[in-house]
Amino acid sequence: MSHVHVIGGGLAGLSAAVELAPQARVTLYEAGPACGGRARSFHDRALDAVIDNGNHLLLSANPYTFRYLDLLGARETLKGPGKPVFPWHDLEADLTWTLRLSPGRIPFWLLRRGSRVPGMKLGEVMALLRLMKADDQTRVADCLMPGQFARRLLEPLAVSGLNTDVERGSARLLGNIVRQTLAKGGAACCPWMAANGLSETFVEPAMRHLAGFHAQVLTGTRVSALKEEAGRIVALETSGGSVALGEEDAVIMAVPSPVAAGLLPGLEGPDEFESIANAHYRLQRPLKPRGSLKQAGFIGLVGGVAEWVFLHDEVLSVTVSAANRCLDWRNEEMLEHIWDELRRALDPLIEGFLPEEMPAARLIREKRATFAATPEQDKKRPGAKTAYANLALAGDWTDTGLPSTIEGAIQSGLAAVGALGFRTAFAGAE
Ligand SMILES: Cc1cc2nc3c(=O)[nH]c(=O)nc-3n(C[C@H](O)[C@H](O)[C@H](O)COP(=O)(O)OP(=O)(O)OC[C@H]3O[C@@H](n4cnc5c(N)ncnc54)[C@H](O)[C@@H]3O)c2cc1C
Structure with a gap:
């Protein structure tokens, strides 16, 4: 049986390892203390709550993600309205509406005033x-x-x-x-979120699946070099020592693009990044939302800094994308500003009011959240195959045709599995 070494335990590496586990011996090397990479949960001591590093929204049209969750029996850990319902608030116009897409391909919703975007x-x-x-x-x-x-x-x-x-x-x-x-159509646009955190949905079920197939997961183990000979990778240098590869063995490198370029000199990949900021507020008690906010569990904001607000029991979590523009803001200043926007947007949609004084809060800035999805960076994305017969690439930054997303990361893991000649559900695999 061949042995596949997967470097990187983010969702791309986990997707590859999960797919390979029934077909090959698998060892996964993850530099961090736990798997999950840019999609992980942790207990925050200041808030005394489990939070995600960032809110992640999925849509029903993410086929590889749902296949991954079904394989792991983890679909039930998602929550969502089960309908294409998107509440919105325009902070400049002080206007709230709900986008309700019609399920089929014919966009009847565009003709209904109460379903479409006001003023369009x-x-x-x-x-x-x-x-x-x-x-x-x-x-x-x-x-x-x-x-x-x-x-x-x-x-x-x-x-x-x-x-x-x-x-x-x-x-x-x-x-x-x-x-x-x-x-x-709307059926492809139903929003879904991890109900109790990204790790419970994406990471822990993968760990159980891998353990069931006796795959080895080495957390806290960094791969620092790949040794090549005659067009093949023959050894890995890791923080736990050298690992020699047998003739049948292969490697999937599922690390971020700059790390991959360091391990494989000459590899070109995206080299410009954008940050995402997430503000988490610890409430005294869960909010009691009304109407479509209650139905969806989140709301989109326009005309301010906050973009998406997610209701998680006693924590309100806010996403600010393309957040390089906020790098000059002090954390406290940004948290206060967003809290003010939340009070303006949410007070009409909940029972009672948010307190005037900002509660305990935490701002997490992921400086390299994604590659900058510009035409120039998109052209730098390599495919899964490399010049080495037994080495394939995975990661949301490889050429998936999608921006940096969970769906892209999971798809890329499958593409890498296919590039090494293993069975995979990825339609584009050779
Ligand atoms: C704040 C935030 C919000 C987001 N929101 C959404 C969203 O709403 N919807 C969505 O679909 N996507 C979203 N994304 C994007 C999504 O999280 C990523 O596309 C996806 O998690 C990337 O997975 P990956 O495996 O490609 O990379 P990573 O998660 O970066 O995984 C790479 C792994 O490799 C490990 N590693 C690095 N170097 C080494 C080494 N030398 N040896 C061993 N291991 C190493 C790292 O520790 C890491 O675990 C968001 C991302 C962020 C940061």
Whole structure:
């Protein structure tokens, strides 16, 4: 039986390891104390609560993610309204509405005032076609048409989906998201979140699956070098010592792009990054939301700094994407500013009021949350195959056709498995 060494225990590495475990001997090397990478949960002492490093939103049109969860029996750990329902609040106009997509491909929702974006004109929808037809040079801003459909839907969708502002973001990457979601109809756009944290949904079930197949997971083990000979990887240098590879053995490198470039000189990958900031507020008691906020469990904000607000029992968590623009803000200043926005947006939608005084709060800035999803960076993404017969690449930064997302990471793990000649469900694998 061949032995596959997976370097990196983020979702790309876990996806590869989970897929390989029934087919090969697997060893996974993770530098950190636990697996999960950029999608992980931990107990925060200041808030005395388990929080995610960042809120993660999935859509029902994420086939590889749902297949991964089904394989692990973890779909039940997700929560969501089960319908394409998106509550919104415009902080500038002090206006709340609910986007309710119709389930099928014919967008009846565009014709219903109570379901669509307030103030939009039907002609603005042409922007969706422009995005889906965009070439690899075009930027999102070149496809948008001025109006509320762009301001209140497409721009927030672009900034959160690409984690890059619309002036620089790749229209091709956003067009791929539109093709897989809005263009397929509301049934493809139902929002889902991890009910009790990312680790419970994505990491712990994978650990149980790997243990069941006697795969070895070495956390706290950093791989520092790959040794090659005659076009093959023949050994790994790790913080736990050298590991010699047999003739049948293979390696999947599922580390972030700069780490991969360090391990494999000459490898080109994305080298510009965008940050995401997440503000977490510890409440005295769970909120009692009403209407569509209660149904969805989250709300999108426009016209301010906060973009998505997620309700988790006694913690309110807020996402700010493309957050390099906030790097100059002091943490306390940013937390206070967002708290003020939350009070303005949520007070009309909950029973009672949020307190005027900001509760205990924590700001987590992921400086290299994703690669900058610009046309230039997109062109730097390599495929899963490498010049080495027994080495494949995985990671959300490889050429998945998607921006940095859970779906892209999981898909990339499968592509790497296919590139090494193992069985995989990835449709694009050779
Ligand atoms: C704050 C935030 C919010 C996000 N929101 C969303 C969202 O709403 N929806 C969505 O779909 N996606 C979202 N994403 C993106 C998603 O989290 C990532 O695309 C995905 O987790 C990337 O997985 P990965 O395995 O490719 O990389 P990583 O998670 O970076 O995994 C790489 C792993 O390799 C390990 N490693 C590094 N060097 C070594 C070494 N030398 N040896 C061994 N191990 C090493 C690292 O410790 C890490 O565990 C968000 C990301 C962030 C940061």
